[in-house]
Amino acid sequence: MARRSTEALVEPAILTWARSTAGFSVEEAAHSVQTKPEKVAAWEKGEASPSMSQLRRMAAAYKRVLSDFYLPEPPREEPFPHDFRRMPGEVALRYSRALRYQLRLARQRRELALELAAELDAELPDSPSAPERLRADLDPEEAGAKIRRLLGITFPEQRRWRDARVSYNAWRTLVERKGILVFQAVGIGTNEALGFSIPDRPLPVIAVNRRLHPNGRTFTLLHELIHILLQVGSICDIEEKASRSPNEQRTEIFCNAVAAATLVPRDALLAEPLVAADQHPRDWSDDQLSVLGRIFGVSSEVVLRRLLTFGRTTPAAYATHRAVWVSLLDRSAASDPDAEYRRNMPQEVISDLGRHFTALVVESYLNSFTSLSDVSRYLGLRAEKVPKVRELLTKE
Numbered sequence: 001m002a003r004r005s006t007e008a009l010v011e012p013a014i015l016t017w018a019r020s021t022a023g024f025s026v027e028e029a030a031h032s033v034q035t036k037p038e039k040v041a042a043w044e045k046g047e048a049s050p051s052m053s054q055l056r057r058m059a060a061a062y063k064r065v066l067s068d069f070y071l072p073e074p075p076r077e078e079p080f081p082h083d084f085r086r087m088p089g090e091v092a093l094r095y096s097r098a099l100r101y102q103l104r105l106a107r108q109r110r111e112l113a114l115e116l117a118a119e120l121d122a123e124l125p126d127s128p129s130a131p132e133r134l135r136a137d138l139d140p141e142e143a144g145a146k147i148r149r150l151l152g153i154t155f156p157e158q159r160r161w162r163d164a165r166v167s168y169n170a171w172r173t174l175v176e177r178k179g180i181l182v183f184q185a186v187g188i189g190t191n192e193a194l195g196f197s198i199p200d201r202p203l204p205v206i207a208v209n210r211r212l213h214p215n216g217r218t219f220t221l222l223h224e225l226i227h228i229l230l231q232v233g234s235i236c237d238i239e240e241k242a243s244r245s246p247n248e249q250r251t252e253i254f255c256n257a258v259a260a261a262t263l264v265p266r267d268a269l270l271a272e273p274l275v276a277a278d279q280h281p282r283d284w285s286d287d288q289l290s291v292l293g294r295i296f297g298v299s300s301e302v303v304l305r306r307l308l309t310f311g312r313t314t315p316a317a318y319a320t321h322r323a324v325w326v327s328l329l330d331r332s333a334a335s336d337p338d339a340e341y342r343r344n345m346p347q348e349v350i351s352d353l354g355r356h357f358t359a360l361v362v363e364s365y366l367n368s369f370t371s372l373s374d375v376s377r378y379l380g381l382r383a384e385k386v387p388k389v390r391e392l393l394t395k396e
Contacts, residue, residue, distance in 0.1 A: 008055040012046040015058070018076035019044070021104075023063035029076050062100050081196050081233030084252055098187040099235070106183055106198060106205045109357060111179060113203055115208040116158060116360045119369045124202050124296035125179035125356070133182040134229040136254050144261025147225070148155055150178065155268045159295060164214040167297030171218050175225055179203060182221065184210035186354040195293045197224040204228045210352065215299040223261035230255075246303065257309075264296045264306045283317040301325050329374040349381050355393065362390050 019029045019040075030037040033054050042048040050058065059066050060238050080095065089181060117124055134143055148154075150395050151174040161167035185207045186196070199204040206224040208217045220236075227234040230250065240368075269275055272295065276286055284307065289300035297305065304321055307313045326377060361378045364370040366387070376383040 006052045007049040008052050008069070010048060010055065011073065011393045012044050013074055014051075014069055014071055015040075017042045018062050018064055020067060021077055022064070023095060023100045029058070029061070029202060032361065033057045038329050040082075053264050063104075068106060070310070081198055083235045084237075085250055096188070096192060097319055099193055101190060102185040102207060103196065104198075104233075106181075106185075106207050109183065109353070110181060110198065110200070110203050113357050113360050116364045116369070120360070120363055120367060122360065122363070125177055132233060134226060134258070136230060136251060138258075140254065140257035140261045140295065141266055143258040144265065147258065147262045148224075149227070149263070151175065154266060158297065161297050162294055164218075164294075166222070166295060168214040168218045171221055171297075173355075175206065176279065176354055177222060180183065180225070180228060180304075181205045181357055182354045183207045183357070184217075186210055190216075191236075193225045193235050194237050195220040197233055199228050199233045199360075201230050213299070215293070215302075216298070218297060219259055219302060220265065221297065222262050223255045226255040226258050258299075260302055260306055260309075261308075263298050264302060266306075266310065269306055270305075270310060270312075275307070279312070281314045281317075285319075289321075299325075345394055346381065346385050349379050350392055352380065358389060359393050362386070362393060366390075 013107070014106065019026070026030070026040050026375065027037045032058065033040065033050070039048065039050075043050050055069060056066065058064075059069065090285045112119050116122075134146070138146075138324065151171075153174060154173075158167075158170075161170050176182050179202060183205065185193075188209055188211070190209055190211050193209060194216070195206065196207045206221060206228065208220045208224070210217070212220060223236060224234065227236070230251070236252070236255075267285055269292075272292060274292060284304060286300065289303050293300045293301045300321060304313060308315065308318045358379065361370065361375055365372060365375045370378075372383050376387055379386070379389065
């Protein structure tokens with residue numbers, strides 16, 4: 001005789017909360033649990049109870065730990081950061097399950113970092129103070145110079161970062177030293193969001209889509225840093241869209257302009273021999289833009305946009321180049337760079353979670369505040385690989 005599965009005695013409101021916050025419809029939830037929509041609806045009305053095996057399937061689908069389903073009542077959900085990707089009223093259509101999950105993970109990791117720091121009595125890096133924050137009415141060149149002073153970066157130092165990945169990691173380290181957690185978001189298409197930011201203090205959060213080329217990650221990192229300094233949380237695709245409300249359009253244009261001014265300072269660009277040799281507006285070859293991009297650690301598009309700002313190219317030339325770049329980006333977005341992601345590799349864990357967060361988790365374990373199984377769960381890494389993470393963290 002078949003053995004009947006044990007019923008899961010959970011509150012119906014918890015089932016509704018877990019499903020809706022994960023972005024599932026009743027029909028989608030039923031498919032993931034391998035049952036009928038009527039069953040899911042009955043569970044959420046309290047007319048029936050799922051079995052333990054069904055609850056486990058729900059936990060896996062909704063990306064929740066099993067204990068979440070035994071909370072006495074649904075917890076208060078933090079609001080999403082402001083969505084700068086589209087017009088008001090359309091926002092809910094764009095929160096995919098993957099994006100919802102990455103937003104939730106970012107908040108959970110921030111809360112965990114605060115708890116671990118308190119247990120360790122660790123001093124948190126200072127988040128940018130009020131005088132260091134930005135106003136949206138600042139001149140972008142002035143704001144870019146202010147950010148460079150805040151991060152303590154000089155152009156001779158920046159010029160040594162000739163490799164795009166080295167440049168991104170260097171800028172990221174500078175941002176993390178200002179008390180900002182920088183994560184890499186996994187599983188989100190670049191056509192959905194390039195990054196997001198949560199300005200809560202201490203330990204504000206920036207997440208950068210890891211599917212981006214390192215140059216794109218660098219620009220997104222700076223763009224989201226500016227949102228943090230404006231104290232405006234965001235979900236961004238960084239495109240400057242006429243369909244946005246005027247205020248949101250101004251904010252995104254400002255963030256893009258300041259990010260570009262930070263990465264490509266005016267005087268440094270105009271002093272480059274390639275640029276200084278001809279002060280008239282002109283077209284630029286791909287090779288010339290690539291050379292300038294490597295000097296500043298940015299994409300050819302960012303360089304050309306700066307040249308346009310200073311009258312060293314024409315709007316028509318910029319539009320022609322950009323049409324080609326957008327076409328290439330659309331084709332690359334159709335592939336899945338995450339397929340090459342080396343999961344469960346210590347170096348990739350540090351890359352996605354950041355050195356500061358990872359170090360807090362490992363330090364908590366070494367001081368017996370956290371079990372090895374918890375460390376494994378926090379890092380998404382098999383327990384036997386934790387010593388390798390610790391070894392990598394000791395290397396500069």
